[in-house]
Amino acid sequence: MMKVLASIIGILIPSVGVSCIADPSSRIAMNPEKYLEQYEVVFFGVITSNENVSNDHQIVTFDVEKMFKGESNDYYIVDNKLSGTCSGYFDNAGTKYYVxxxxxxxxxxxxxxxxxxxxSESMAEEFRMVLE
Incomplete structure (x- = not known):
């Protein structure tokens, strides 16, 4: 009887902290100016290379098409360590992102x-994201 009760309670009470409340990319797309203030470097660019160093680590190189904040460079290398449930992977070369x-x-x-x-460029268009 106790096992059944414990199973029912486990189903009814969701686990805390096991997933993101909202997709991080959509949160940024809805309010990009807020995130522009929080980060040191913000740019729009296209992936030229993407190396999966391990299951939870990517090194992604971008050709920069537009800088919004930070030192203007032709390219940036992004160290993407997936350390939580709100982490995500970049797609393949040729895909464009606001970073x-x-x-x-x-x-x-x-x-x-x-x-x-x-x-992603497609999500930015979907949310009509504007970044100045």
Whole structure:
């Protein structure tokens, strides 16, 4: 009887902290100016290479098409460590993204936090995202 009761309680009470409340990319797309203030480097660019270092780590190189914040460069290397449930992967070469990141000690390299702070071009269009 106790096992049945425990199973019912487990179904009725959702686990806390096991998933993102809302998709990070859509949260950024709905309010990009808020996230522009929070990050040191913000740009729009196209992926030129994407290396999966491990199951939870990507190194992605972007050709920058437009800078919104930070040092203007022709390219940025994004260190994407997937460390939580709000983390996400970049797609393959040729895909375009708005990237919100923080500087590292390495020139032209930026780092994403545990939050997927990027928005695909298609999602930006879907949400009519405007970033000045």
């Amino acid at each position: 919100f990141a923080n500087k590292t000690e390495i020139p032209n390299q930026v780092r994403l936090s545990h939050f997927s702070s990027f928005v």
